[in-house]
Amino acid sequence: MSSKSQNIDMIIFDLDDTLVCWKNGGELFPDVQETLASLKTIGYRIALASYNKNAYYYLKKFQIHEYFDFVVIEEFQKNFKVQFSLDSDNKKTLLQKLLNVAQTLPSRSLFFDDQWVNVCSGNSIGIKSVHVKENGFTKEMLYSSLKKYETLK
Numbered sequence: 312m313s314s315k316s317q318n319i320d321m322i323i324f325d326l327d328d329t330l331v332c333w334k335n336g337g338e339l340f341p342d343v344q345e346t347l348a349s350l351k352t353i354g355y356r357i358a359l360a361s362y363n364k365n366a367y368y369y370l371k372k373f374q375i376h377e378y379f380d381f382v383v384i385e386e387f388q389k390n391f392k393v394q395f396s397l398d399s400d401n402k403k404t405l406l407q408k409l410l411n412v413a414q415t416l417p418s419r420s421l422f423f424d425d426q427w428v429n430v431c432s433g434n435s436i437g438i439k440s441v442h443v444k445e446n447g448f449t450k451e452m453l454y455s456s457l458k459k460y461e462t463l464k
């Protein structure tokens with residue numbers, strides 16, 4: 312990856328089980344730091360859309376907060392856990408808020424999330440959405456997605 316895609320302006324990430332692996336008490340997946348640094352250098356805008364109310368704390372803890380232009384999280388509510396139910400469509404709301412703030416077209420955004428329901432939410436509003444598998448986000452995943460969308464207008 313050496314130059315910015317003409318079709319993609321912003322890369323959006325989920326946090327839990329996409330960038331951060333919680334199995335061993337919490338650590339970044341191996342490619343995350345390097346890939347974010349490289350995306351930033353190339354000039355992509357980088358965003359986080361997470362249900363995790365402590366998302367910004369974790370970005371700082373893992374020392375990746377400075378890569379993010381936008382961080383959109385759901386504020387804590389008493390019924391917080393309800394938002395994780397499979398028929399929840401709240402990630403759509405988070406993503407729409409993000410698009411408004413960033414002033415970016417959904418079609419120019421690429422979104423990575425480990426939950427299929429969130430991938431569907433992203434796709435439903437026109438964001439190019441990629442399902443992250445159990446090994447988390449990888450740079451190969453990013454490269455192949457950018458390549459795919461470089462040719463698909």
Ligand SMILES: [Mg+2]
Nearest residue numbers: 325327328425
């Ligand atoms: Mg997740």
